[in-house]
Amino acid sequence: MGKDAPSKSIVKIMSFKDVYYIIYDDIIRNYSLFKSKRSNIHGIILMYHHVIIDENMPLGTCVCTVDEFKNSLDEIAKYGYKFVSLDEANEIMKKGDNTKFVSITFDDVPNDFYENAYPVLLNKNFPFTLFLTVDYLNKEGYLNKEQVIELCKNPLCTIGAHTLSHPQLRNCIYAEREIYESKEALENLISKEIKYFAYPYGKMSSVSRKIINMVADAGFICAFGTSDAPLSDISGRDIYYLPRIVYQRGCFKDKFKYSFFAEYVVRRFLKHK
Numbered sequence: 521m522g523k524d525a526p527s528k529s530i531v532k533i534m535s536f537k538d539v540y541y542i543i544y545d546d547i548i549r550n551y552s553l554f555k556s557k558r559s560n561i562h563g564i565i566l567m568y569h570h571v572i573i574d575e576n577m578p579l580g581t582c583v584c585t586v587d588e589f590k591n592s593l594d595e596i597a598k599y600g601y602k603f604v605s606l607d608e609a610n611e612i613m614k615k616g617d618n619t620k621f622v623s624i625t626f627d628d629v630p631n632d633f634y635e636n637a638y639p640v641l642l643n644k645n646f647p648f649t650l651f652l653t654v655d656y657l658n659k660e661g662y663l664n665k666e667q668v669i670e671l672c673k674n675p676l677c678t679i680g681a682h683t684l685s686h687p688q689l690r691n692c693i694y695a696e697r698e699i700y701e702s703k704e705a706l707e708n709l710i711s712k713e714i715k716y717f718a719y720p721y722g723k724m725s726s727v728s729r730k731i732i733n734m735v736a737d738a739g740f741i742c743a744f745g746t747s748d749a750p751l752s753d754i755s756g757r758d759i760y761y762l763p764r765i766v767y768q769r770g771c772f773k774d775k776f777k778y779s780f781f782a783e784y785v786v787r788r789f790l791k792h793k
């Protein structure tokens with residue numbers, strides 16, 4: 521299971537701040553979808569975790585089968601989106617020239633990426649970014665350092681940082697170390713600059729402004745959360761908290777539709793419980 525899988529608990533005591541952050545993410549998401557037709561930026565950053573062979577995983581989880589992975593990419597390609605690296609995405613965003621672009625990212629990154637997703641991406645010649653959690657490298661079920669070194673020799677591959685130990689940064693007393701040292705460790709491993717960062721758990725409720733400023737100070741070009749929104753003039757404004765669309769089994773297409781806040785809450789907390 522992906523570490524960023526949404527919580528399945530329905531009854532949860534939330535502070536005012538938690539509620540504010542949840543609403544913040546939803547406003548970003550819905551407003552971006554609403555405004556996307558008039559926007560000069562039309563981007564999608566996709567986030568995947570596991571790409572597996574087994575089809576018995578439940579819907580709504582951050583897992584997809586190899587076929588679902590291929591189909592999700594084909595589906596987006598049908599709408600005329602250009603598959604680009606994060607460097608290219610960054611350039612397109614700066615120009616704001618209406619190019620429809622999509623960039624593929626993986627978090628954590630499990631070994632099934634190497635076995636199942638990588639061959640598909642090679643075959644399609646699609647660029648991708650791996651947000652690596654440093655402490656997971658060489659652990660059972662995750663990429664090892666040799667694989668990362670091999671992967672990053674491929675021009676399709678970008679490596680990004682996803683902390684040292686995958687904490688919820690908002691409540692982590694070592695947040696600065698997690699951010700700075702993950703960048704440094706990965707730069708030492710692949711001898712390239714690490715320009716991009718993804719927040720573990722990704723919602724604003726796990727992040728906070730203080731953490732976002734810390735990531736900016738660490739020298740990253742931009743950083744990604746999981747607000748489930750497309751990139752538009754609105755959502756692309758905050759380059760250290762850019763939204764990604766999280767692939768979830770059975771509810772991928774829904775994520776590209778505009779929905780009112782209430783509808784979204786119903787869908788999220790009732791339908792996918």
Ligand SMILES: [Zn+2]
Binds near residue numbers: 523720
């Ligand atoms: Zn993660």
